Amino acid sequence: MSKFSAVSLLKGALTGYKNVEPQWPDAELKSEYDVIIVGAGGHGLGAAYYLAKEHGITNVAVIDKGWLGGGNTGRNTTIIRSNYLYDESARLYDHAVDLWDGLSQDLNYNVMFSQRGVMMLAHNVHDVQSFKRHIHANRLNGVDNVWLTPEQAKEKCPPLNISPSARYPVMGAAFQQRGGTARHDAVAWGYARAAAARGVDIIQNCPVLSIERGPEGAVTGLQTARGFVKAKKIAVSAAGGTSVVMDTAGVRLPLESYPLQALVSEPVKPIFPQVVMSNTVHAYISQSDKGELVIGSGTDQYVSYSQRGGLPLIEHTLAAICEVFPIFRRIRMLRKWGGVVDVTPDRSPILGKTPVQGLYLNCGWGTGGFKATPGSAHVFAHTIAQDEPHPINAPFTLERFETGRLIDEAAAAAVAH
Amino acid sequence: MAFNTIVETLPAMGRFSLRCKRENTVAMSKALGFELPSTISELVRSGNVTALKLGPDEWMLTCPMDERAKIKEPLAAVYADAVHSLTEVSSREVSIRVSGPEAEELLSTSCPRNLRELTVGCGVRTVFDSVQVILTREEQNQFRLDVWRSFVPHVMGLLSVATKEFECGL
Amino acid sequence: MLLIHCPYCKEKLPELEFEYAGQAHIARPLNPAEQSDAEWRDYLFIRSNVRGDHAEQWRHTHGCGRYFNALRNTVSDKFIATYEIEQPRPTGSEEGEKSNEQLES
Numbered sequence: 242m243s244k245f246s247a248v249s250l251l252k253g254a255l256t257g258y259k260n261v262e263p264q265w266p267d268a269e270l271k272s273e274y275d276v277i278i279v280g281a282g283g284h285g286l287g288a289a290y291y292l293a294k295e296h297g298i299t300n301v302a303v304i305d306k307g308w309l310g311g312g313n314t315g316r317n318t319t320i321i322r323s324n325y326l327y328d329e330s331a332r333l334y335d336h337a338v339d340l341w342d343g344l345s346q347d348l349n350y351n352v353m354f355s356q357r358g359v360m361m362l363a364h365n366v367h368d369v370q371s372f373k374r375h376i377h378a379n380r381l382n383g384v385d386n387v388w389l390t391p392e393q394a395k396e397k398c399p400p401l402n403i404s405p406s407a408r409y410p411v412m413g414a415a416f417q418q419r420g421g422t423a424r425h426d427a428v429a430w431g432y433a434r435a436a437a438a439r440g441v442d443i444i445q446n447c448p449v450l451s452i453e454r455g456p457e458g459a460v461t462g463l464q465t466a467r468g469f470v471k472a473k474k475i476a477v478s479a480a481g482g483t484s485v486v487m488d489t490a491g492v493r494l495p496l497e498s499y500p501l502q503a504l505v506s507e508p509v510k511p512i513f514p515q516v517v518m519s520n521t522v523h524a525y526i527s528q529s530d531k532g533e534l535v536i537g538s539g540t541d542q543y544v545s546y547s548q549r550g551g552l553p554l555i556e557h558t559l560a561a562i563c564e565v566f567p568i569f570r571r572i573r574m575l576r577k578w579g580g581v582v583d584v585t586p587d588r589s590p591i592l593g594k595t596p597v598q599g600l601y602l603n604c605g606w607g608t609g610g611f612k613a614t615p616g617s618a619h620v621f622a623h624t625i626a627q628d629e630p631h632p633i634n635a636p637f638t639l640e641r642f643e644t645g646r647l648i649d650e651a652a653a654a655a656v657a658h
Numbered sequence: 659m660a661f662n663t664i665v666e667t668l669p670a671m672g673r674f675s676l677r678c679k680r681e682n683t684v685a686m687s688k689a690l691g692f693e694l695p696s697t698i699s700e701l702v703r704s705g706n707v708t709a710l711k712l713g714p715d716e717w718m719l720t721c722p723m724d725e726r727a728k729i730k731e732p733l734a735a736v737y738a739d740a741v742h743s744l745t746e747v748s749s750r751e752v753s754i755r756v757s758g759p760e761a762e763e764l765l766s767t768s769c770p771r772n773l774r775e776l777t778v779g780c781g782v783r784t785v786f787d788s789v790q791v792i793l794t795r796e797e798q799n800q801f802r803l804d805v806w807r808s809f810v811p812h813v814m815g816l817l818s819v820a821t822k823e824f825e826c827g828l
Numbered sequence: 829m830l831l832i833h834c835p836y837c838k839e840k841l842p843e844l845e846f847e848y849a850g851q852a853h854i855a856r857p858l859n860p861a862e863q864s865d866a867e868w869r870d871y872l873f874i875r876s877n878v879r880g881d882h883a884e885q886w887r888h889t890h891g892c893g894r895y896f897n898a899l900r901n902t903v904s905d906k907f908i909a910t911y912e913i914e915q916p917r918p919t920g921s922e923e924g925e926k927s928n929e930q931l932e933s
Binding site: 698699712713714716770771775782783784785788790 | 829836837838839841842843844845889890891892893894
Binding site: 482484485493494495496497498542543544545546547549551552553583586642643644645 | 829830843844847848851865866868869870872873874875876877878879882884900902903904905
């Protein structure tokens with residue numbers, strides 16, 4: 242496969258990109274693999290890439306029931322940040338931010354990582370106290386985060402309404418400069434291309450029917466729509482579909498799958514310099530490089546695999562956006578979509594081994610999995626290769642729901658995030 | 659475009675929340691001197707007192723402010739034999755009356771219910787732009803909203819914005 | 829917006845009047861002190877998260893105020909039945925039931 246460089250791009254531009262070759266081959270399913278990863282999203286493809294690159298394991302397949310990056314990887318609002326309260330979470334998400342920085346070079350594929358800064362608005366006294374606590378905790382953990390007064394926030398983000406009489410008054414904001422956005426599809430494509438170049442098979446449109454286990458309990462392989470495949474190790478990275486897949490191996494999980502919606506407006510000229518989030522009203526907004534405003538809302542209240550979600554939530558989100566940014570009141574929305582997010586009781590992911598030998602699990606990212614993609618993939622690959630969690634993901638066990646050692650970001654943020 | 663729908667707040671009235679088990683409703687009715695409604699959304703009037711059934715074991719009783727004893731005293735007298743919970747909530751709510759030919763449409767701007775299905779003389783608890791309200795259809799073109807006091811400015815604000823939009827023909 | 833039939837009000841009403849309240853028919857252990865940690869985990873955290881017919885609790889918060897149960901398909905979001913809280917779970921559609929068996933076996 243050819244390498245992208247300034248020269249190759251210039252050549253492509255001059256010749257109209259007529260002879261673009263496929264970036265990865267459509268692989269045939271082999272009969273046996275060392276590792277099979279279920280789910281070809283950013284997390285799964287990334288884990289395959291790091292398995293090949295850092296652990297020398299290349300007899301790997303990534304299997305997906307649909308197309309590559311067609312699940313939550315292609316359905317999120319592309320926000321990246323690491324301003325989490327607890328030490329465990331801060332380490333995990335900050336590991337991801339460290340890897341985001343330099344990912345395009347590493348993959349030789351532009352993921353358009355833009356550290357434009359993430360601003361989280363405080364609308365009441367509780368928010369102010371909670372965000373300041375987050376800021377102090379973050380700085381102790383080496384994560385950048387600063388407090389902004391309403392005027393400083395307005396200076397950074399001019400469309401913000403800081404009138405004290407607003408329905409959701411802005412009393413200040415927490416600001417992480419290293420946060421930002423990345424091009425979500427490019428993350429999946431970049432990892433797929435780089436992994437395939439190292440020998441990983443990417444198998445699309447191949448639903449997994451069940452995980453098969455031998456008489457001693459260890460995994461033996463996967464039953465798929467294209468027949469049985471032997472595997473020494475199976476790693477499930479299937480987001481909203483995790484409960485259904487894992488159930489076939491007899492592992493029941495503390496997960497519930499909810500619809501999470503997002504929408505984009507018509508494209509407009511650059512007007513919105515940061516990512517702005519409001520946890521209290523649960524709306525977040527940024528402007529894509531194409532000029533669309535990308536707006537995300539909270540999860541619907543009921544469990545569902547519909548990939549749709551209800552309109553009342555969209556209405557609530559847009560009402561909040563219009564209130565905080567009156568300038569956007571007459572902008573038109575182009576399209577909306579939904580993903581299925583798997584949520585744990587403590588809103589922290591499950592990333593590690595399972596009671597079944599040879600079965601590894603990466604799930605429970607809830608509404609915030611995209612930002613963690615490289616970090617999660619990196620430590621998940623370590624866990625699979627070494628049969629031992631990386632120190633960063635060691636606290637994110639499945640057992641914590643039995644021992645009670647939760648990582649309660651749900652209580653820390655009072656929202657799913 | 660002519661728009662003749664009026665939004666007004668009503669003077670204070672006596673309000674009581676009554677909760678009691680099914681087996682005690684007969685005693686309650688006897689003490690009050692009229693039959694408590696038995697289906698949800700049914701409204702019964704007896705003189706100046708009204709009773710609206712909101713839930714399986716919940717009623718909202720109203721009366722003029724100076725006649726509150728008419729509800730309080732007879733129910734207190736039977737308390738020992740028919741256990742119930744009667745809570746005065748007179749100062750909790752303010753009533754807003756919406757009357758005129760476009761009343762139904764005006765309320766539909768913020769109420770998700772199909773108001774055509776709310777029959778005259780019935781009342782329900784519902785939401786009005788995320789505010790919990792009791793909505794009663796007093797006449798074909800006349801509704802009453804009972805709103806918790808602190809939400810009144812929000813509800814009145816929405817109704818006045820909607821009124822302006824209707825007046826402009828939007 | 830979902831339209832939900834409240835078994836107490838006997839009316840089909842908009843979702844905005846209701847609150848979702850999690851999986852139904854999860855009984856609190858009768859002898860909490862005798863439960864093992866694993867049993868507490870199952871009671872508190874493990875959920876069926878079924879892709880099919882799901883028995884769940886709802887509350888008609890902005891209406892009659894009652895909790896009730898519903899059987900809803902989590903792929904189509906279509907309500908198969910709503911029923912009072914004491915009643916047993918009704919049987920759902922054939923397809924939805926199949927995926928339930930898959931989960932419970």
